[in-house]
Amino acid sequence: MAATATATTSAFSSTADCVYQGARRVHQITTLHVASTRRPSAFFKSVRMIDTINCTAASRCSSSGSMKSATITDASAKVIDGKSTAKEIRDEIAIEVSRMKDSIGVVPGLAVILVGDRKDSATYVRNKKKACESVGMKSYEVCLAEDSSEQEVLKYISGFNDDPSVHGILVQLPLPSHMNEQNVLNAVCIEKDVDGFNPLNIGRLAMRDREPLFVPCTPKGCIELLHRYGVAIKGKRAVVIGRSNIVGMPAALLLQREDATVTIVHSRTKNPEEITREADIVISAVGQPNMVRGSWIKPGSVIIDVGINPVEDAKSPRGYRLVGDVCYEEASQMASAITPVPGGVGPMTIAMLLLNTLVAAKRANNFK
Ligand SMILES: Nc1nc(=O)c2c([nH]1)NC[C@@H]1CN(c3ccc(C(=O)N[C@@H](CCC(=O)O)C(=O)O)cc3)C=[N+]21
16 A cells, blocks of 8 residues: 655545554555645744655655754754653552552452454553553453454453453454444443443543543543643643544543643644644644644644554564654654654553553442
8 A cells, every 4th residue: 555645734544533443554655745835934944954855754754864963953852751651650550459459359350352363453452461460450351253243242241241350341442344343332331441432431521520430541641641741731722633432532522621722633624734733732643654744833832642653664673663643753843742652652551541440440349
């Protein structure tokens, strides 16, 4: 699949609203032609340089050779380190897990259901298991064949719903296409819905003066990063790029609950670049490598990049490497703070899953 991306209004692909949907694509973008849309001022010097460069790959949104020598060092954004923040949070969770075990003899447990043999899903599930172990939680894992029936998945969910040693249930997405995702997700009882995907949880998230039992892990991780890095949200302009049920939409609701003024930019938005350039805070969750260019970003803004996009890279041992939705080299010249990929939102997602599981276990046992 070769494509040409242009940093103009057609930057989205038709599927770009939904991350985690369909088969994981390894992006193979041959030429990223950068269209200049504004007259750069002195502040935009790094962007002006990039305007003139015909980029050679999506994984390299700028020619790093010439960039580095000229401008990269003078105005680099602070790196919002999701990896170390997630570790801090896991350490906090581990303390609570052992306090709970010592005082009431209960160990929080997370059940993960994996259907099919997608390699990336298997990796995520393995990482979740490792993360559980690292904080002293129990993990239960069910792996079902690609051609299993929906009934079979529902049977396992029902078993975990009834099992008091399981406090959280996660059905790894995407499910094989012959299954009805809604039916499956609705079967997870709301008290164990640590992914926060149950419509009742999302509905409560959307309503004032209501509290969801759980908030979806990825958007929750984004907000947690903003909090821990002291980024003020109240009264700020926030733009969320992407409107998926599991990231974009709940991220926008969370920002609004924090008193930001929120705009959602999506694949049918006429002028995404212009709107994004108004934002003090940007959360991007579209699944398009390097779509958000330096010219989309207001100087001094804070960028949270949710995209984890594999792009071909012959030099990497895996044959690919991961890049975000945001062109990091360009954006870090404009923003005051930015999350990297990898090592940004990804590790936070797993930390939030553990946190939700801990909360579920405390709630089930009335443990404060
Ligand atoms: N029911 C469900 N809930 C999910 O939360 C869910 C899901 N299904 N399906 C798949 C996506 C994806 N996801 C990630 C979590 C952590 C990293 C992560 O830690 N990534 C590392 C890099 C890992 C690597 O190098 O491959 C990082 O960004 O630093 C990535 C992706 C959760 N998902």
